[in-house]
Amino acid sequence: MDKKYYVAVIGGAGHVGAPLSIVLASKGIPTLVNDLNKNSLALLASGKMPFLEDGAEPLLEKALKEKMLGFSSDPESIANASIVVVTIGTPIDEFHNPRLSVLTQCIDGLLPFINDDQLIILRSTVAPGVTDYLNRYLKNKGKNCPLAFCPERVVQGKGVEEIQTLPQLVSGTSDLAVKLASELFSKIAPDVIVMSTIEAEFAKLISNAYRYIQFAATNQLYMLVESAGLDYNKLLTKMKQGYPRMGSIPSAGFAAGPCLMKDTMQLFSFEKKNFFLGQVAMTINEGLPDFMISQLISKTTTVINVKIGILGMAFKAECDDIRDSLSYRLKKTLEFKGALVSCSDEYVTNSDFVSKEELVKQCDIIIVGVPHKAYKQLIIPYGKEIIDLWNIL
Ligand SMILES: NC(=O)c1ccc[n+]([C@@H]2O[C@H](COP(=O)([O-])OP(=O)(O)OC[C@H]3O[C@@H](n4cnc5c(N)ncnc54)[C@H](O)[C@@H]3O)[C@@H](O)[C@H]2O)c1
Missing domain, CATH: 3.40.50.720 (NAD(P)-binding Rossmann-like Domain)
Incomplete structure (x- = not known):
């Protein structure tokens, strides 16, 4: 050399x-x-x-x-x-x-x-x-x-x-x-x-697109089940009991970050007429925060001036990366609808954020954006509304 x-x-x-x-x-x-x-x-x-x-x-x-x-x-x-x-x-x-x-x-x-x-x-x-x-x-x-x-x-x-x-x-x-x-x-x-180069390009994109589609599948089923007034997590737990074929279905959650959606869209743009599934997966995954807000409003009637806290602003658990995090989309939409939003994260530094304990104290509604392990220890006083896709609280 x-x-x-x-x-x-x-x-x-x-x-x-x-x-x-x-x-x-x-x-x-x-x-x-x-x-x-x-x-x-x-x-x-x-x-x-x-x-x-x-x-x-x-x-x-x-x-x-x-x-x-x-x-x-x-x-x-x-x-x-x-x-x-x-x-x-x-x-x-x-x-x-x-x-x-x-x-x-x-x-x-x-x-x-x-x-x-x-x-x-x-x-x-x-x-x-x-x-x-x-x-x-x-x-x-x-x-x-x-x-x-x-x-x-x-x-x-x-x-x-x-x-x-x-x-x-x-x-x-x-x-x-x-x-x-x-x-x-x-x-x-x-x-x-x-x-070959084109095989390697496809191989990488398919790895991410397939994962993204899997998340979309469970997220769509979540919306269906929750709209029917049932608890999706409880249902999944019961469905998986002694039934290995259902073992790999992920729980619902934000499918976000700098790669999954972007790479699904790279495949979509390659040949738009042949990748409806990718486009639909994007609509479902990106639409999850809106679904959560509409469910919330159907319960509370309004979010105007309601103190709402989002726990977890990174794009996934145990991570400090906020790129394309859906917690931010959730925050933006809630604020647009008039809510008073507080945010907290275990790894992301932002002078506007509060500690998880402070957030729980301040807010009447608590939404888990990302299930950082530290939230397992949180004690939520009786009477607070909790939205927790992952069942971590
Ligand atoms: N993040 C992941 O886990 C992951 C996994 C697999 C593949 N990828 C792919 O890898 C690529 C990079 O993703 P990332 O997450 O590392 O992005 P990143 O933003 O973390 O890193 C990119 C880096 O490139 C630097 N940079 C940009 N233009 C430059 C230039 N002209 N000269 C020198 N440096 C320059 C930026 O400053 C930045 O530090 C993307 O194509 C992404 O899809 C990412």
Whole structure:
């Protein structure tokens, strides 16, 4: 290796990039964390994670001690790496189509420093066909570097563990790209599964879309059962008793976060006429807060000037990430309808939030947005209205 770093991770301070950088570096692979977010870079360089990630800090400390990590927000720095892994966010637009320009703009910024002897690995989640598109894009710009697509399939917050325990899907636009990417991931993953680029793109999107559809199924059934005046959780518990075929049905809850809906919509936008299920799943999951509010209003007649508290503002339990959290949608709609809303979270810092105990004291109606474990201990005084999809209280 004649370059200072074996790998440069673009977006290396993000939720996908940081765990990958840390795992690579902890295995003795010199890794450059490249990110525009200077605050997150400074945190990582000081041994602190910018967000919750199980098991990351001890490995980060080890990698820093062994001088296996470098940090930069400058695109020029990637010239020092043999492999460039792109992990930047790939959002959808207001029409639920992927915003390809985010990716091409990032590549444009890197272009002057990309050489044909570097391997480029796309790791962000992309719509089917984007890797081939990007390959043509690079070639049109005069770059002939090998391009691989190796998607991330870990669950957020468990990346450090799952990068090292789940098989890695590897695809590339040439045999050389597949060979080099396989060599890299063989150093950290237990197994490498080779497929075509479009298979890998579908594989990643289907993993998230299928999960999203499963949540939509249970959420739709929840709305049906609750509208009939029954308790869905009680019903599920009884239905599951001694009946393993129902064991895997999840309880109702907010299906939110930066990936599930977005990736379902990436599949939807790929061929709109063929993915009604994805579109319907989105309508159901995004509509759950509205359903909860209409159920509440049917009980209390109005929410105007009613003190309502939301417990849990992150997008899922034991997480500090609020991206696309449905608790915020719930808050917004409640406030629009005139409620006085207080919020609390165990992991998200916000000076407007109150403690869970204070929230319970202040509010007449308590809604669980996200079932953080700490809520199990909460004592709710008699007489308060509780809406708790997960039955955690
Ligand atoms: N969050 C997850 O658990 C998860 C899991 C699997 C796949 N993904 C996919 O991975 C991708 C990244 O998601 P994420 O959650 O890590 O996003 P993120 O926002 O946490 O991280 C992206 C990082 O990229 C940085 N960045 C953006 N543009 C840049 C540029 N031009 N140069 C350098 N840095 C730049 C940002 O500052 C940020 O730190 C998305 O495509 C997402 O769908 C995410």
